[in-house]
Amino acid sequence: MGGTALYKKTVALIRAYANIAEEMEDAGYTLKEIEGIKKEIDYYLKLREEIRRASGETLDLKSYEADMRHLIDTYIQADDSIKVSAFDDMTLLDIIVNSGIADAINSLPTGIKKDQGAIAETIENNVRSKIIKDHLIDPAFFEEMSKLLDAVIQERKAKAISYAVYLEKIAFIAKTVKEGKSDATPDILKTQGQRAIYNNAGKDEHLAIQLDKAIKRVKRDGWRGNLAKEREIKAEIFKQITKYGAENGIDIANEPPEPYGIENKVEAIFNIIKAQEEY
Secondary structure (H helix, E strand, C coil): CCHHHHHHHHHHHHHHHHHHHHHCCCCCCCHHHHHHHHHHHHHHHHHHHHHHHHHCCCCCCHHHHHHHHHHHHHHHCCCHHHCCCCCCCCCHHHHHHHHCHHHHHHCCCHHHHCCHHHHHHHHHHHHHHHHHHHHHHCHHHHHHHHHHHHHHHHHHHCCCCCHHHHHHHHHHHHHHHHHCCCCCCCCCCCCHHHHHHHHHCCCCHHHHHHHHHHHHHHCCCCCCCCHHHHHHHHHHHHHHHHHHHHHHCCCHHHCCCCCCCHHHHHHHHHHHHHHCCCC
C-alpha cells in the first residue's frame, strides 16, 4: 500500500472513530475495548508517519491535514510523540538545508531516529526521490548526483567510513540536490534554466547565457505541444550551437554529456528547455 493510500485510510479510520467516539459505551463497547481501539488508531498514526518519512514521498495532504489534526486532538488525545516535528510541513531535505542534519534527524519519527541504519535509509530515500522527480529538468546534474549518492551508500554499507563522516557526506549531497546546483556552478548563471543548459551543453557558461537569451527571444506563447512553434525553438538551438562552435573552435555536438551528434544534442537541449517553467 502506498503512502497516500495509507494516509487516506488512516483518515477514514479516524473519522469513523470520531463519529462514534462519544457513544461507544452506548454501542456496547467496554472501557477496555474502547482503550484498545484508541491504542490501535494511535499505532496506525505513527506507522503512517514513519512510512511517509522513510519513503521520501511527497504527498498532497492539504485537504486532509487540518481535519486530521482536529480529529486527533479531539478524540485521540495524542501526546507530543504523534507530532511530526517542530518543522511541521517542511520536507526532510528542506530541514537539512535550512537547519542542518542534526535537526533533520531529530524531526524523524521515534521509530526511525533510534536506529542509525533507518536514519541513513530515510535520508537516502528522500534524496533519491528528489533526484528521480527532477531528473528531466537537468539530466546531467542529477545523473552526477545519483552517482555520488550511490558511492556514499556503498561506503556506508561497506563500513568504509564512520557514521559521522557519512552524515557529513549525505548532508552535502542532500543540500546540493535540493538547491539544484553544485558549488562549481558559475555565479553568472542565475536561473535553473541557464544552469540546466550549462550542465548539458558542454559546461560553457557563455553558450548557456547565449542559448537562454535566444530561446526567450524566439519562443512564442503556447509553444509546448505546437509542432511549428517547437521547430522554431529547435532551429534556434541548432543555429546558436553551430554559430558558437564555429566562432570558438568547439564541437559542441560532441562535447559531454551524451547524447552526441548535432541532431541528438539539439533534441536533448530542447527537451531540457521544455522541462523548465521559466521558458
